[in-house]
Amino acid sequence: MSNATKKTATEARAELKTVKQTPGASKPDAILVVDNVVRDFGGNRAVDVDHLEVQRGVITALIGPNGAGKTTFFNLITGFDQPSSAKKMFGGPSADKAAKWSFNGKLLGNTAAASVAKSGMVRTFQLTKALSRLTVMQNMLLGAKDQRGESFLAAFVKPLWAAQEKANIAKAEDLLKRFKLYEKKEDLAGSLSGGQKKLLEMARALMSDPVMIMLDEPMAGVNPALTQSLLGHIQSLRDEGTTVLFVEHDMHMVRHISDWVVVMAEGRVVAEGPADTVMSDQAVIDAYLGAHHDTDLGDDALLEEGAMDAPKKEKK
Amino acid sequence: MDMWIKVLYDMSANMILPTTAAFAIAAIGLNVHFGFTGLLNMGQAGFMLIGAYGFSVATIAGLPFWAATLVTIAAGTIFALLLGIPTLKLRGDYLAIVTIAAAEIVRMIGRASVLNSVTGGSNGLPGETYRNTFSALSPFPDGKTAILWFDFDNTGVNGWFIRIVAWSLVVIFAVLVWLLMRSPWGRVIKGIREDEDAVRSLGKNVFAFKMQALIIGGVLGAIGGMFYVLPTSVQPDALGRNMTFLIWTAMLLGGAATIWGPVLGSALFFALRIFIQGTVDILIPDAILNTQQTEQFSWIMVGVALMLLVIFRPQGILGDKKELNFNV
Numbered sequence: 157m158s159n160a161t162k163k164t165a166t167e168a169r170a171e172l173k174t175v176k177q178t179p180g181a182s183k184p185d186a187i188l189v190v191d192n193v194v195r196d197f198g199g200n201r202a203v204d205v206d207h208l209e210v211q212r213g214v215i216t217a218l219i220g221p222n223g224a225g226k227t228t229f230f231n232l233i234t235g236f237d238q239p240s241s242a243k244k245m246f247g248g249p250s251a252d253k254a255a256k257w258s259f260n261g262k263l264l265g266n267t268a269a270a271s272v273a274k275s276g277m278v279r280t281f282q283l284t285k286a287l288s289r290l291t292v293m294q295n296m297l298l299g300a301k302d303q304r305g306e307s308f309l310a311a312f313v314k315p316l317w318a319a320q321e322k323a324n325i326a327k328a329e330d331l332l333k334r335f336k337l338y339e340k341k342e343d344l345a346g347s348l349s350g351g352q353k354k355l356l357e358m359a360r361a362l363m364s365d366p367v368m369i370m371l372d373e374p375m376a377g378v379n380p381a382l383t384q385s386l387l388g389h390i391q392s393l394r395d396e397g398t399t400v401l402f403v404e405h406d407m408h409m410v411r412h413i414s415d416w417v418v419v420m421a422e423g424r425v426v427a428e429g430p431a432d433t434v435m436s437d438q439a440v441i442d443a444y445l446g447a448h449h450d451t452d453l454g455d456d457a458l459l460e461e462g463a464m465d466a467p468k469k470e471k472k
Numbered sequence: 473m474d475m476w477i478k479v480l481y482d483m484s485a486n487m488i489l490p491t492t493a494a495f496a497i498a499a500i501g502l503n504v505h506f507g508f509t510g511l512l513n514m515g516q517a518g519f520m521l522i523g524a525y526g527f528s529v530a531t532i533a534g535l536p537f538w539a540a541t542l543v544t545i546a547a548g549t550i551f552a553l554l555l556g557i558p559t560l561k562l563r564g565d566y567l568a569i570v571t572i573a574a575a576e577i578v579r580m581i582g583r584a585s586v587l588n589s590v591t592g593g594s595n596g597l598p599g600e601t602y603r604n605t606f607s608a609l610s611p612f613p614d615g616k617t618a619i620l621w622f623d624f625d626n627t628g629v630n631g632w633f634i635r636i637v638a639w640s641l642v643v644i645f646a647v648l649v650w651l652l653m654r655s656p657w658g659r660v661i662k663g664i665r666e667d668e669d670a671v672r673s674l675g676k677n678v679f680a681f682k683m684q685a686l687i688i689g690g691v692l693g694a695i696g697g698m699f700y701v702l703p704t705s706v707q708p709d710a711l712g713r714n715m716t717f718l719i720w721t722a723m724l725l726g727g728a729a730t731i732w733g734p735v736l737g738s739a740l741f742f743a744l745r746i747f748i749q750g751t752v753d754i755l756i757p758d759a760i761l762n763t764q765q766t767e768q769f770s771w772i773m774v775g776v777a778l779m780l781l782v783i784f785r786p787q788g789i790l791g792d793k794k795e796l797n798f799n800v
Contacts (some may be wrong), residue, residue: 297659317655
């Protein structure tokens with residue numbers, strides 16, 4: 157791990173107990189700090205995050221209704237998309253309003269996706285991106301970092317990279333065994349089932365020993381039996397010191413494994429906190445069910461002007 | 473019976489022509505682009521023409537053979553850089569549009585009358601003006617040699633020397649491509665063909681890898697162009713869009729993303745065309761199709777063959793059927 161003062165996952169989780177449960181709360185040991193990230197698609201503001209910190213060494217879930225901007229936010233911080241609030245050479249926002257985010261103490265604004273991954277923040281995709289016409293093993297080996305054989309001239313001379321390749325293969329075999337894909341290693345990745353592709357993608361991301369792994373809906377399309385073992389994998393990742401940030405719709409899973417939950421709605425962070433308390437937060441209920449979810453629509457009184465605003469005030 | 477033997481002789485002679493070898497080299501380059509990296513290069517003939525001009529103009533200007541070869545390689549590299557810098561960050565289709573346009577630009581500039589003194593305009597450059605530095609390298613004595621049923625000059629315009637050099641290069645380049653593609657570098661390249669974003673998310677600089685692949689394929693195209701014009705002459709119109717599509721046909725026939733596919737495809741391509749032409753010439757009386765028309769007919773059949781190929785056997789002769797089950 158790059159972090160010199162290595163903590164155990166239990167310590168990291170214990171630290172979270174002291175954190176205030178307000179959107180944008182500061183964490184005792186933040187690995188990812190995001191400021192002023194805004195992304196506009198035409199007139200539609202998809203993401204508008206003022207401040208967010210992610211604690212090192214724990215599992216953080218990013219939840220929110222469809223269209224809340226979770227995946228766009230993922231794309232922005234991993235370099236697959238640029239924020240509209242990015243610093244520009246001419247014009248653009250002033251320095252204190254410009255998008256700025258740092259990972260592991262390193263500023264990451266305007267960084268290409270490949271460099272973000274190299275710095276240790278590796279992501280997976282909502283729609284799996286298994287490389288179909290490569291074998292499962294080749295998929296895995298692609299994940300390994302700093303390969304000598306990937307430089308053009310060294311590629312011609314096998315002795316220069318054979319030893320490293322061998323070590324990578326051994327590591328890949330271990331990971332494949334853990335993810336129950338070992339028997340499939342010589343099959344083309346395109347022949348795997350949807351759930352197996354999810355597993356492969358996660359295993360492939362782990363080949364680079366990421367400091368933080370970002371999973372975009374890891375459970376979508378995975379059968380329940382497999383979900384159990386996936387959850388186990390994610391928890392063991394945390395216990396080995398990897399920070400996990402994941403987007404998920406399945407509340408059951410979120411409740412089960414996450415140490416901290418960040419809720420997004422309409423592009424903003426509306427709440428954060430431990431799973432059990434955040435679910436009962438008024439802002440979260442509003443975001444998921446609508447502010448008027450317990451209003452009786454058959455009530456004639458609602459037909460009057462302004463009546464819809466009333467229940468909201470009552471609750472406050 | 474004699475006519476059939478002549479067809480067979482023509483087929484085999486066409487397979488080992490130096491221009492067939494040159495064609496195979498360009499096809500290997502295109503295979504690096506399309507087959508392995510997934511770059512849609514629709515202007516491989518442009519790379520060939522650039523290489524052909526690079527070599528011939530440099531030689532006519534007085535450079536020795538090796539220096540002119542370096543000029544060829546440099547020309548291919550620069551052309552690839554020029555095409556790649558603006559387009560490789562965009563989606564693949566844009567590269568196709570830009571390459572086909574760039575190849576046409578090279579051809580148009582080559583045949584512009586303003587450049588008559590350099591490129592010979594639309595008349596091109598006759599082979600004897602730049603061929604001698606290459607012929608002078610031949611270690612063979614004067615005279616003719618017969619091997620099997622072939623009887624060619626040792627060194628001449630269309631002799632054994634250029635055949636041996638060109639086909640040796642085909643083998644060398646195929647082996648080099650094989651070395652590249654079994655390495656981690658080749659793995660990244662093939663990953664890019666499947667899904668750029670996935671490879672990017674694993675920390676690889678996709679742009680740099682694509683650029684390297686574009687340059688390698690482009691340089692192979694340029695060298696192919698150089699060997700294409702050595703036994704003939706530089707004719708900008710001979711290396712136009714047609715040429716690009718013929719190379720595509722040969723590559724797809726042999727099998728894209730295989731090492732020997734483009735080579736086998738090139739040799740078969742020329743043999744098959746001669747076979748169609750010869751057979752039609754023998755079987756169909758002149759009153760219906762005369763000899764000139766049979767040649768045109770054979771080219772039409774090439775087009776039909778390309779269509780049948782991509783519909784019924786897109787993986788080509790050497791390709792792996794398994795890979796097609798989940799084609800993108």
